[in-house]
Structure formats: structure tokens, C-alpha cells
Amino acid sequence: xxxxxxxxxxxxxxxxxxxxxxxxxxxxxxxxxxxxxxxxxxxxxxxxxxxxxxxxxxxxxxxxxxxxxxxxxxxxxxxxxxxxxxxxxxxxxxxxxxxxxxxxxxxxxxxxxxxxxxxxxxxxxxxxxxxxxxxxxxxxxxxxxxxxxxxxxxxxxxxxxxxxxxxxxxxxxxxxxxxxxxxxxxxxxxxxx
Numbered sequence: 001x002x003x004x005x006x007x008x009x010x011x012x013x014x015x016x017x018x019x020x021x022x023x024x025x026x027x028x029x030x031x032x033x034x035x036x037x038x039x040x041x042x043x044x045x046x047x048x049x050x051x052x053x054x055x056x057x058x059x060x061x062x063x064x065x066x067x068x069x070x071x072x073x074x075x076x077x078x079x080x081x082x083x084x085x086x087x088x089x090x091x092x093x094x095x096x097x098x099x100x101x102x103x104x105x106x107x108x109x110x111x112x113x114x115x116x117x118x119x120x121x122x123x124x125x126x127x128x129x130x131x132x133x134x135x136x137x138x139x140x141x142x143x144x145x146x147x148x149x150x151x152x153x154x155x156x157x158x159x160x161x162x163x164x165x166x167x168x169x170x171x172x173x174x175x176x177x178x179x180x181x182x183x184x185x186x187x188x189x190x191x192x193x
Contacts, residue, residue, distance in 0.1 A: 009091040009104035017049045033068040037082040039118035055098045056127035089114035
């Protein structure tokens with residue numbers, strides 16, 4: 001069995017997969033000293049991210065009590081494993097009954113390391129059952145949109161016109177002198193947020 005060392009994972013209670021750049025300060029980030037790592041297919045990665053999964057008890061036995069944590073006060077996180085297809089790596093924790101408890105993306109350098117560790121390994125076949133599909137309402141993305149809108153409004157009120165002209169030029173590749181037109185057009189292009 002191969003292991004990866006010194007990684008961090010986001011164990012949010014929402015059972016929603018967030019990329020590392022969407023992690024928030026309020027999220028529970030844990031530091032793992034050692035975790036088993038396996039190469040799996042891309043379809044397994046996609047299913048684990050998008051569905052409630054219950055894994056086979058044989059795989060659960062393989063990963064049970066194989067992880068170590070840095071903080072002694074970290075509550076017991078059961079059955080953690082890193083799964084990678086060589087391009088994408090995820091951290092997963094399972095309840096004792098085999099259902100996913102937490103799922104996490106990895107920060108870039110740690111994900112690169114995970115991909116490198118399993119690069120030449122054979123894919124492991126994991127038996128599992130797909131249950132309901134997770135629904136991600138993109139709440140965190142919407143919060144970022146609100147922050148961008150707030151910043152545009154603040155820049156306009158505080159007469160940071162050069163900044164608004166610069167953003168406008170970067171998006172539309174054209175110069176515009178009229179700041180009202182710039183402001184209105186920037187507010188109307190939500191797809192760029």
C-alpha cells in the first residue's frame with residue numbers, strides 16, 4: 001500500500017465538493033500526517049464527487065485505521081483515503097458503514113504529488129453503490145459574485161475611474177471615455193463574474 005504524507009483536506013459538513021480555491025476561512029481544514037493513496041478510474045473520481053456513495057466493505061477494511069493526524073485534539077476522522085486518476089486527486093472519508101462522510105479537493109502542490117505517487121500504478125477496482133446525486137447550489141460562487149458587484153459599486157462611488165476603465169478594457173478590448181457607460185456595462189456582464 002502506498003501513502004501520501006503531510007496534506008491538508010477540507011472536511012466541510014455540506015457533503016459538497018469544493019475546489020481548493022473555493023475554501024472559506026470557516027471551513028474545517030485538517031492536517032493529515034499520513035493517508036493511503038490509490039489510483040482509480042476517472043469515472044470513480046466523478047462518481048465520488050457527484051453522488052452519495054457507499055463503498056464495498058472489503059475496500060473499507062483496507063483503509064480502516066491507516067491514516068495518522070497531526071493534532072491530537074482532531075476529532076476522529078474515519079477511514080480517510082486519497083484517490084487519484086493521475087490528473088485529479090481527492091480526499092475521501094467514510095463512515096463505518098461505507099458511506100462517504102467527507103470529500104475534499106487537494107491544494108495544487110499536494111495534488112501534483114499525489115498524481116506523481118500513483119503515476120505508474122495499476123487502477124484499483126472499487127466496488128460501490130451510487131445513491132442520490134449531490135446538489136451544488138454554487139453558494140460560494142454567488143458570494144464571490146456579490147463581492148465583485150460590491151467592489152464595482154465601491155470603485156464607482158469612490159471615483160476609481162482608472163481602475164474601472166482598465167477592467168472594461170481588459171474585458172471588451174476597447175477604450176471607453178464615458179464612465180457611466182463603463183459602469184453600466186460592467187454591471188450587466190454577470191457571465192464574466
